[in-house]
Amino acid sequence: MTLADVLPLIGLPLIVGGFAFGLNPLAVVVASGLVTGLAAGLSVDQLLQLIGEKFLASRQLAIFVLILPVIGVLERHGLRQRAEAWVAGIRQATAGRILMLYLILREGAAAVGLLSIGGHVQTVRPLLAPMAEGAAEAKYPSLSDASRERIRAQAAATDNIGAFFGEDIFIAFGAVLLMDAFLKDNGFQGIEPLQIGLWAIPTAISALAIHLFRLALMDRALARENAGVAETRR
Amino acid sequence: MSAVVSLPTVFLLIGAVLLMLVVMTLADKTNPRRGTTALFWGLVAADFLLDRPLSDVFGVAACHRLVGLSVIAMALIAGCRGLGAGHPRFPSVGSLTTLAGRFGNRLFVPALLIPLVTVIGTVGLTGSLVAGRPLLDPANPTVTALGLAVVVASLSAWLLLGGSPLAGVRESKRLLDSIGWAAMLPQLLAVLGGIFVAAGTGQSVKTLTLMVAPEGSRLAMVAVYCLGMAAFTMVMGNAFAAFPVMTAGIALPILIKQFGADPAPLVAIGMYSGYCGTLMTPMAANFNMVPAALLNLKDRYGVIRAQVPTALPLLAVNILLMYLLAFR
Numbered sequence: 001m002t003l004a005d006v007l008p009l010i011g012l013p014l015i016v017g018g019f020a021f022g023l024n025p026l027a028v029v030v031a032s033g034l035v036t037g038l039a040a041g042l043s044v045d046q047l048l049q050l051i052g053e054k055f056l057a058s059r060q061l062a063i064f065v066l067i068l069p070v071i072g073v074l075e076r077h078g079l080r081q082r083a084e085a086w087v088a089g090i091r092q093a094t095a096g097r098i099l100m101l102y103l104i105l106r107e108g109a110a111a112v113g114l115l116s117i118g119g120h121v122q123t124v125r126p127l128l129a130p131m132a133e134g135a136a137e138a139k140y141p142s143l144s145d146a147s148r149e150r151i152r153a154q155a156a157a158t159d160n161i162g163a164f165f166g167e168d169i170f171i172a173f174g175a176v177l178l179m180d181a182f183l184k185d186n187g188f189q190g191i192e193p194l195q196i197g198l199w200a201i202p203t204a205i206s207a208l209a210i211h212l213f214r215l216a217l218m219d220r221a222l223a224r225e226n227a228g229v230a231e232t233r234r
Numbered sequence: 235m236s237a238v239v240s241l242p243t244v245f246l247l248i249g250a251v252l253l254m255l256v257v258m259t260l261a262d263k264t265n266p267r268r269g270t271t272a273l274f275w276g277l278v279a280a281d282f283l284l285d286r287p288l289s290d291v292f293g294v295a296a297c298h299r300l301v302g303l304s305v306i307a308m309a310l311i312a313g314c315r316g317l318g319a320g321h322p323r324f325p326s327v328g329s330l331t332t333l334a335g336r337f338g339n340r341l342f343v344p345a346l347l348i349p350l351v352t353v354i355g356t357v358g359l360t361g362s363l364v365a366g367r368p369l370l371d372p373a374n375p376t377v378t379a380l381g382l383a384v385v386v387a388s389l390s391a392w393l394l395l396g397g398s399p400l401a402g403v404r405e406s407k408r409l410l411d412s413i414g415w416a417a418m419l420p421q422l423l424a425v426l427g428g429i430f431v432a433a434g435t436g437q438s439v440k441t442l443t444l445m446v447a448p449e450g451s452r453l454a455m456v457a458v459y460c461l462g463m464a465a466f467t468m469v470m471g472n473a474f475a476a477f478p479v480m481t482a483g484i485a486l487p488i489l490i491k492q493f494g495a496d497p498a499p500l501v502a503i504g505m506y507s508g509y510c511g512t513l514m515t516p517m518a519a520n521f522n523m524v525p526a527a528l529l530n531l532k533d534r535y536g537v538i539r540a541q542v543p544t545a546l547p548l549l550a551v552n553i554l555l556m557y558l559l560a561f562r
């Protein structure tokens with residue numbers, strides 16, 4: 001092994017170290033990129049152009065900026081309060097059950113390619129988290145702050161897990177096409193995206209089962225945390 | 235022929251929204267760092283608005299060079315803690331509840347229009363023509379459909395709720411302030427991934443893995459691949475960046491060529507092992523850090539903490555599934 005073999009790896013410890021020391025991640029990532037590029041022998045000018053080119057090529061990641069105004073103005077008119085009130089009217093609703101239903105819908109929709117029906121800006125903050133919190137509040141009127149925090153974090157987690165482990169079943173999704181292109185590049189013929197999608201199903205089902213179980217546990221934890229303040233509703 | 239709603243149109247729209255936010259930030263006396271905050275978002279806005287005129291006038295290379303400099307400037311501003319947040323006045327919960335009662339379920343309409351129009355646009359309108367031009371960019375149906383959906387939803391919110399059609403931009407400043415620098419991390423990680431490819435980092439991982447990894451059992455090598463996918467994803471914040479590196483380094487030479495694994499289940503489960511890493515890393519900012527900010531969590535790693543107990547068992551299940559399914 002020569003130095004040239006490992007120099008392109010220099011960015012990895014920089015990222016881990018920068019994060020461990022609590023430096024700003026944007027600065028750490030850019031510094032790591034600069035050091036890696038220079039260590040691999042790119043000139044400063046080549047590196048600048050590469051950064052610019054890749055930044056411009058990844059601008060679709062900023063699409064969430066367009067969703068913010070709609071959600072912001074709806075929140076200003078009471079969207080979150082409406083979502084909470086709507087769920088509080090459903091007697092069987094618990095925070096865990098709402099998230100369970102959402103997880104199934106989210107993963108199922110992602111599996112047939114409907115990835116954009118959810119998301120943190122457009123769904124979790126304005127609708128899902130307030131609904132789950134509203135359900136818990138209807139059951140435990142003086143819901144503790146720790147419980148609120150737990151429900152909100154779990155709402156975001158549920159959206160991620162549903163989306164991630166459903167999307168690779170859909171054959172036209174980027175990840176499946178990436179895997180397919182990689183295999184073809186490396187000389188494997190006769191493997192169709194459909195096969196890759198099918199082999200994603202066992203993991204997708206496992207993810208669903210594990211997280212549904214954890215959401216059931218969350219309902220029990222909420223009952224424990226708010227014991228004594230529970231209202232008898234019937 | 236260019237589409238009615240093309241990717242450059244969507245970028246111009248994003249740039250325009252950001253530019254309005256910059257003007258509002260400059261005027262925001264409640265933000266102690268309004269100058270540097272405005273500079274940061276101004277640089278981002280410029281990269282969305284000016285790339286075409288710049289490359290037309292100075293050439294593509296000069297444009298990329300300038301954008302590259304702007305990215306470094308963003309990193310410097312963020313690194314020097316230059317991003318601050320304003321403290322806008324927001325209605326009390328009581329008055330919001332009154333408003334919620336007045337508007338009722340109408341409030342859900344614009345929020346639900348976003349996914350609805352996006353899905354209809356992606357699935358149903360990709361081939362449709364308006365005055366002989368495609369409505370949506372056929373190469374980027376989802377992003378352009380989402381752009382269209384946001385415009386439709388904004389108009390519907392304006393019709394249903396009244397007020398100014400630009401009121402939303404003022405509200406989005408509150409949201410963007412709370413997200414802060416994390417909003418740009420995914421794009422900068424994409425840049426880092428590009429540099430790693432140009433620098434040959436993948437080749438290095440391959441060399442190192444083949445040297446360090448013991449010529450172990452089938453199960454051990456399956457575990458090395460799955461755990462490696464998760465670990466590399468945690469560093470890069472993105473399983474797509476880890477996939478070619480770890481698969482070329484371990485899966486192809488060892489699991490497929492040496493042990494005769496079936497490639498289809500191998501790559502499918504390998505990618506999902508990377509996703510388990512995504513659930514556990516702050517580098518996947520848009521999935522883990524942005525929602526923590528959006529939901530006002532006290533613990534900024536709260537979402538990650540909620541995900542780890544699902545991710546770790548699932549990673550173990552993946553190792554087992556790969557072992558059982560790839561070697562039938």
